[in-house]
Every structure is written in structure tokens, then in C-alpha cells.
Amino acid sequence: MQRYPLNVASPLDQKLGGVLGARTAATFAKGFGIETVGDLLTHYPRRYARRGELTELSHLPLDDDVTIVAEVIDVRERPMRAKKGSLLEARITDGKGILTLTFFNQPWRAKDLRPGVRGIFAGKVGEYRGSRQLAHPDYELFEEDNPGGAESAEAWAMKPIPIYPATSTVSSWKVQKAVGVALDSLGELDDPVPDAVRKSRGLLPFTRAIELIHRPTVDAEWRAARKSLRFQEAFVLQTALLEQRQRLKEQAATPRIPKPDGLLEQFDAALDFTLTADQREVGEAIANDIATPEPMNRLLQGEVGSGKTVVALRAMLAVADTGGQSALLAPTEVLAGQHIRSIVSTLGPDLAARVRPTLITGQLPTADRRKALLAAVTGQAQIVIGTHALMSESVEFFDLGLVVVDEQHRFGVDQREALRRKGAVPPHVLVLTATPIPRTVAMTVFGDLDISTIAELPAGRIPIETFVVPLADRPGWEGRVWERLSEELEKGRQAFVVCPAIDAESDAAPAEPDGPVRPLTTVADTLDMLRADERLAGRRIEALHGRLTSDEKDARMRAFAAGEIDVLVATTVIEVGVDVPNASAMIVLDADRFGVSQLHQLRGRVGRGDVPGLCLLVTAAETGTPARERVEAVAATLDGFELAQKDLELRQEGDVLGSVQSGRRSSLRLLRVVKDGDLILQARSIAEQVLAQDPSLVRHPALRDALERRLDEAERDFLAKS
Ligand code: ADP
Numbered sequence: 001m002q003r004y005p006l007n008v009a010s011p012l013d014q015k016l017g018g019v020l021g022a023r024t025a026a027t028f029a030k031g032f033g034i035e036t037v038g039d040l041l042t043h044y045p046r047r048y049a050r051r052g053e054l055t056e057l058s059h060l061p062l063d064d065d066v067t068i069v070a071e072v073i074d075v076r077e078r079p080m081r082a083k084k085g086s087l088l089e090a091r092i093t094d095g096k097g098i099l100t101l102t103f104f105n106q107p108w109r110a111k112d113l114r115p116g117v118r119g120i121f122a123g124k125v126g127e128y129r130g131s132r133q134l135a136h137p138d139y140e141l142f143e144e145d146n147p148g149g150a151e152s153a154e155a156w157a158m159k160p161i162p163i164y165p166a167t168s169t170v171s172s173w174k175v176q177k178a179v180g181v182a183l184d185s186l187g188e189l190d191d192p193v194p195d196a197v198r199k200s201r202g203l204l205p206f207t208r209a210i211e212l213i214h215r216p217t218v219d220a221e222w223r224a225a226r227k228s229l230r231f232q233e234a235f236v237l238q239t240a241l242l243e244q245r246q247r248l249k250e251q252a253a254t255p256r257i258p259k260p261d262g263l264l265e266q267f268d269a270a271l272d273f274t275l276t277a278d279q280r281e282v283g284e285a286i287a288n289d290i291a292t293p294e295p296m297n298r299l300l301q302g303e304v305g306s307g308k309t310v311v312a313l314r315a316m317l318a319v320a321d322t323g324g325q326s327a328l329l330a331p332t333e334v335l336a337g338q339h340i341r342s343i344v345s346t347l348g349p350d351l352a353a354r355v356r357p358t359l360i361t362g363q364l365p366t367a368d369r370r371k372a373l374l375a376a377v378t379g380q381a382q383i384v385i386g387t388h389a390l391m392s393e394s395v396e397f398f399d400l401g402l403v404v405v406d407e408q409h410r411f412g413v414d415q416r417e418a419l420r421r422k423g424a425v426p427p428h429v430l431v432l433t434a435t436p437i438p439r440t441v442a443m444t445v446f447g448d449l450d451i452s453t454i455a456e457l458p459a460g461r462i463p464i465e466t467f468v469v470p471l472a473d474r475p476g477w478e479g480r481v482w483e484r485l486s487e488e489l490e491k492g493r494q495a496f497v498v499c500p501a502i503d504a505e506s507d508a509a510p511a512e513p514d515g516p517v518r519p520l521t522t523v524a525d526t527l528d529m530l531r532a533d534e535r536l537a538g539r540r541i542e543a544l545h546g547r548l549t550s551d552e553k554d555a556r557m558r559a560f561a562a563g564e565i566d567v568l569v570a571t572t573v574i575e576v577g578v579d580v581p582n583a584s585a586m587i588v589l590d591a592d593r594f595g596v597s598q599l600h601q602l603r604g605r606v607g608r609g610d611v612p613g614l615c616l617l618v619t620a621a622e623t624g625t626p627a628r629e630r631v632e633a634v635a636a637t638l639d640g641f642e643l644a645q646k647d648l649e650l651r652q653e654g655d656v657l658g659s660v661q662s663g664r665r666s667s668l669r670l671l672r673v674v675k676d677g678d679l680i681l682q683a684r685s686i687a688e689q690v691l692a693q694d695p696s697l698v699r700h701p702a703l704r705d706a707l708e709r710r711l712d713e714a715e716r717d718f719l720a721k722s
Pocket residue numbers: 273274275276279302303304305306307308309310311434458459577579
């Protein structure tokens with residue numbers, strides 16, 4: 001991407017050390033990754049407290065770092081029993097509950113902590129002999145704030161106090177002080193939001209908004225400031241994404257137009273089903289994209305089994321018709337292996353011999369690998385399928401025309417970029433994802449891509465039936481689960497049993513924030529149990545998990561696909577893309593340990609052929625708990641988009657943007673993709689207008705600086721991680 005010279009040095013780009021001194025600057029760099037004045041000023045308060053309102057103490061979670069407003073009740077000092085020295089204990093209250101502060105060998109604190117004094121206290125909540133305490137908390141008392149009574153008592157009590165994200169070494173008020181120093185020396189900031197836009201939306205100018213989000217005197221001020229800065233964030237982000245997209249389009253790709261009577265036509269003629277309307281429509285959009293010198297950059301989303309792979313394969317054949325090559329990037333060896341088998345069989349022997357689908361993974365024996373690399377570099381292999389090994393330097397192409405990335409959420413933007421660079425000219429890029437993505441998320445995370453959706457499933461699919469098996473209410477139902485499993489096997493079908501952990505030592509399970517801690521159901525135990533179950537006598541039951549070698553995994557998947565294994569007891573390694581039409585039952589144990597989208601993905605593994613699918617979600621979570629609600633939500637609908645929205649609401653924002661927007665500093669600050677969908681849409685359309693009138697932003701220097709600042713942050717973040 002082209003880089004702009006920074007216009008005039010903005011006060012925001014000033015290094016923090018110049019303002020706060022090197023030592024303080026270092027603590028901010030270490031604690032938060034904050035390096036510049038701009039970083040510090042966008043370290044916004046998380047919430048606002050009031051001196052007149054005490055924080056409720058009864059809900060403080062154990063082991064959390066908290067920042068609270070409270071009043072001192074009393075202080076006492078006593079010698080330590082076992083060791084030398086003294087212990088000072090102060091009790092603070094919210095008027096109801098009590099929290100004890102403890103300090104070792106700091107008797108002088110009794111002078112500060114006088115009964116009736118209020119202040120902010122920060123520390124980690126601990127427990128000692130059944131009562132809650134903060135050991136060695138940091139605190140700031142209020143009294144000196146209002147020495148001469150300059151403010152009315154009412155205003156003093158109601159004035160919002162910003163509470164900042166803090167660490168154990170940098171407390172909220174240290175941040176507040178640093179921000180104050182930075183604000184005092186700040187001067188005027190150029191506003192990235194054009195005047196007219198700001199006025200029409202009733203937003204504050206940038207300088208004013210920054211001041212008021214940090215130093216409000218009444219609540220209305222920080223609210224107005226947040227609103228203004230939130231819009232600015234959405235606007236700058238959308239401008240950045242649209243600009244990047246524009247830049248990609250300015251590069252010249254090779255147009256790929258299928259030959260009459262060529263490979264694609266031959267494939268279409270031999271296809272033993274008719275494409276759905278959605279497949280045809282998306283296929284046309286792709287064909288149009290790749291027929292031009294503007295590189296395609298498209299995301300194709302569609303439920304598992306909706307026929308994305310066929311659509312992608314047709315695009316590859318169009319490229320092959322022009323003599324070019326396509327690379328298909330799969331997230332795992334199992335999937336890469338499955339892709340090549342299914343592509344070879346879908347193509348049929350004649351076409352396969354002509355386009356020579358070739359596998360490149362890290363596990364390939366040296367001789368095979370050499371052959372595969374040769375086929376890629378000479379252009380004989382027109383379809384190259386592989387894992388991230390495809391991105392290694394030794395892999396070269398003769399004429400890479402199309403990159404297909406399967407199951408995008410496992411790959412970062414960087415990897416997409418690395419593969420893109422394998423082409424002598426930029427290849428067209430198609431990203432496939434089976435995770436339905438709500439529109440505003442797609443726009444935020446994949447804002448540089450065009451988006452297509454396959455919504456309809458191929459005709460003749462029988463919907464999967466999903467049931468929750470609630471062990472908390474019906475402990476006896478567990479036996480029914482295995483009976484049901486044996487019935488499916490009676491019918492000649494196969495089944496998956498998914499567990500959250502491999503064995504007692506493994507921690508494959510996602511951390512569970514709610515609910516009691518229970519040992520996780522493991523693959524090892526479940527395997528033993530099922531093998532010992534008389535109802536399943538004679539059945540072939542095997543394990544599949546991430547600790548097997550790729551060869552073992554591949555062999556087991558293959559055996560399962562060939563019907564040589566009846567039941568696969570697995571972790572989520574089978575999550576994505578696995579296609580075994582005869583598999584009819586998906587049994588998920590400790591289903592509450594999985595996320596909504598993950599459960600939906602797992603369910604998608606069955607009911608792929610013409611047999612009805614059955615999904616049993618076994619959970620010990622109690623009715624009404626969030627864990628149980630997640631599981632019920634999945635059982636209630638087969639609509640992936642609805643579930644994706646639900647998932648979004650249940651998850652932390654950070655998880656949603658995940659690796660794509662990763663890093664402490666470059667993630668979203670005020671914008672919430674769940675709540676701010678409309679704002680994001682509006683910001684995008686305004687960004688489009690601005691870029692249409694002023695593509696290189698010569699008339700919008702402050703906006704240009706803001707884009708540059710984003711890039712800079714992303715880069716620093718990248719360096720910090722590498
Ligand atoms: P996805 O990649 O979206 O999970 P696939 O392309 O792997 O889906 O398709 C799943 C299965 O459905 C494959 O066996 C494929 O051959 C078949 N299929 C795809 N499109 C159709 C269609 N229009 N009609 C019938 N079967 C189809």
C-alpha cells in the first residue's frame with residue numbers, strides 16, 4: 001500500500017516521552033502499548049464514576065482487578081502474629097457491604113484513611129477467612145479535589161470521574177493524570193470528519209470531543225463526546241477499508257475468460273446435478289469479476305453443504321481455460337486431503353488428467369514434494385491444493401491466476417496477502433466461508449472485499465433434527481443417547497461423537513466463564529466407554545484429535561469416509577468442511593463448552609447426503625444459565641445467519657474481530673459491531689462519497705493523516721507480535 005508522508009506533524013503523533021518524561025512513557029508503553037500522544041488520548045475511559053455515588057461492593061468478582069468508589073469506615077493497626085512487622089487494616093463500604101484493605105508495614109496510611117473519607121480504590125479482589133479484601137490497593141482520596149469549595153457540593157458529588165482501563169502498575173488515576181498533562185499541552189486538532197458531515201450530524205469538533213471524553217463536568221458532555229468519536233472511528237475505518245479496496249483494484253490482473261468448448265464447458269456438460277439459482281448467480285458474478293483486469297477480491301459465504309466448492313471449482317476451470325493456475329488454501333491437512341479427493345472425483349478422470357490437481361502440504365514425502373513443486377512452477381498443475389505450506393518460499397507458480405481461500409476465519413489477512421504475492425501479476429482472490437457473517441461484521445472485518453452469499457441449499461436436502469439432552473434435568477437420558485446412536489448404526493449409518501477435551505491432561509476446552517467447574521468429557525474416556533458398551537458391540541469406534549499426526553488423522557478420516565469406521569470420537573478437528581454423506585448423527589458432549597457458531601458448524605457435518613441428520617447436544621448446564629441458553633439457541637434454529645447474530649451478541653467484541661483486528665492498539669475503541677450497525681452503514685456511505693469526490697484525499701489532509709495513523713498502529717502492532 002502506498003504510504004503518505006505525514007502532512008504536518010500532528011500533536012497526536014508526538015512521542016509520549018516528550019510530554020510525560022521517559023520513565024512514565026515507558027510504563028505506558030509496557031502496560032498498554034501506548035507510545036504516542038494520540039495513543040494515550042484514544043485510551044478512552046471505560047466508564048464514569050461519581051464521588052457522590054458509591055460502587056456496589058456485593059457483586060465484585062473474586063480475582064478481578066477493580067476500581068471502585070467507597071467510603072472509609074475505620075482503620076486499625078496490629079502487629080503480625082507470625083512475622084515481624086505490622087498490619088494495617090482499613091474497612092471501606094458502599095453503605096451496605098464491607099471490603100477490607102490490608103497494608104503491611106505501612107502504618108502511616110492511617111493518617112490518610114480517616115473514617116468518613118471517600119475515594120477511589122483499585123486492586124485485585126481477594127478473599128481471606130471468608131471476607132473480601134484488597135491487598136495493597138492503590139487509592140486516591142477525594143477530599144483535596146475541592147479545597148476551597150469552588151464547585152457546589154452537588155456539582156462536586158455528581159461530576160463524572162473517568163475510570164480508565166488500568167493495569168496493576170498503571171492505575172486509572174495515573175492514566176487520568178497523564179491524559180490531563182497531554183490535554184493541557186495539546187492545542188487544536190485537525191478533524192478527520194469533514195465540517196459539513198460533522199455539522200449535519202450534530203457532532204462535536206475533534207478537539208472538543210477529546211477534551212470532553214476525558215474531562216467532562218456533566219454526563220451529557222461525555223455522552224456527546226463519545227457519540228462524536230464513535231462516528232469518527234467508524235468513518236475513518238470505512239474510509240481505510242474502501243481505500244484499500246480501491247488500491248487493490250488499481251493493480252492489473254490477467255483477465256480470465258473461459259474458452260468455448262473448453263474445460264469449464266466440458267465440466268458443466270458432465271455435471272450430474274443442476275446448479276441452484278444462487279450458485280448460478282454467484283458463479284456469474286465471479287465470472288464477470290475474473291474476466292476483467294481488475295483483480296477480484298470476493299468473499300463467498302454459504303452454509304456448509306450449500307455448494308461453495310463447486311462454484312469455486314468452476315472459477316478454477318475458467319482460469320485453467322486461459323492456461324493459468326489456481327491455488328486452493330485449506331486450513332488443515334485433513335481438509336486439504338479431502339479437497340483434492342473430492343475435486344478429482346468431481347472433475348472425473350478426463351478433466352483431472354488435464355488440469356492435474358496437485359497436493360502440497362508440509363507432510364508430503366520429499367520425492368512427492370519435489371514433483372509437486374515442479375508441477376506448480378512449470379504450470380502443469382493447474383489446480384494446486386494445500387495448507388499454509390503453499391505460502392512457503394519454495395512454492396512457485398508459472399501463472400497464478402486465482403487464489404481460493406477456504407474457510408477464511410482460520411487465515412489472517414497477512415496470509416491472504418502472502419499468497420497474493422505469489423502471482424507475477426496480482427491473482428484474483430476468492431474467500432470461502434461457511435460461517436455466516438452478519439452484514440456489519442462483514443463490512444468491518446472484510447470491508448475490503450465484495451460479498452456474495454449462497455442462501456439456498458441444494459434441493460432434496462432433509463433438514464437436520466436437533467435435540468438438547470439436558471442432563472441437569474434428566475440425568476437418565478444419557479443412556480438414551482447411546483441407544484439412539486446404536487439405532488443409527490443399525491440403519492447402516494455412521495456417527496460423530498464430539499468431546500471438548502482429548503484426555504484428562506489436555507486443555508483443548510475453551511475457557512468457560514460461567515457455571516461451575518466440572519471436569520470435561522474427554523475423547524479418551526468416551527472412547528473407552530463406547531467400546532465397552534454392549535449395544536455397540538462389534539462396531540468400529542476410533543478417535544480423531546489434534547494430537548494425532550497428520551498422517552494418522554488423514555488415514556482415520558479416509559477410513560471413516562470409506563465406511564470402515566462406524567463412530568469417530570473426536571475433538572473439533574472435524575469442525576470445518578468434512579464431508580461424509582453417510583454420516584447421520586452428530587452427538588456433542590458438554591455441548592455448552594462450545595460456542596454457538598461452533599455447534600452450528602459441527603451440526604453441519606451430518607445430513608449432507610440424502611439421509612436425515614440427527615444432532616444431539618448433551619449438556620449438564622442448568623436451565624437459565626447462559627451456557628444452557630447457547631445450546632438451546634442452536635437447537636432452536638437451523639438458520640446460520642440468525643445464530644451468527646446471536647453468537648455476536650453473546651461473545652466479547654474482541655473475539656468477533658479476533659485475529660483480523662487483533663492487537664491491543666488497533667482494535668476498535670468505541671465502535672461496537674453489534675450495536676452500531678446503522679452507524680457503520682452510514683459511515684461507509686459517507687466515506688464512499690468522500691472518496692468518490694476526492695480519491696487521493698488531497699482535500700482531506702486530516703482524514704489522510706488519520707488513515708496513516710491507523711496503518712502505523714497496525715504496523716507497530718505487527719512488529720510487536722513478530
Ligand atoms: P460447501 O463447500 O458449500 O460445503 P460443497 O460444494 O462441498 O458445499 O457441496 C456439498 C455437496 O453437495 C457436494 O457433494 C456437492 O457435490 C453437492 N452439491 C453441490 N451443489 C449441488 C447442487 N446444486 N445440487 C445437488 N448437489 C449439489
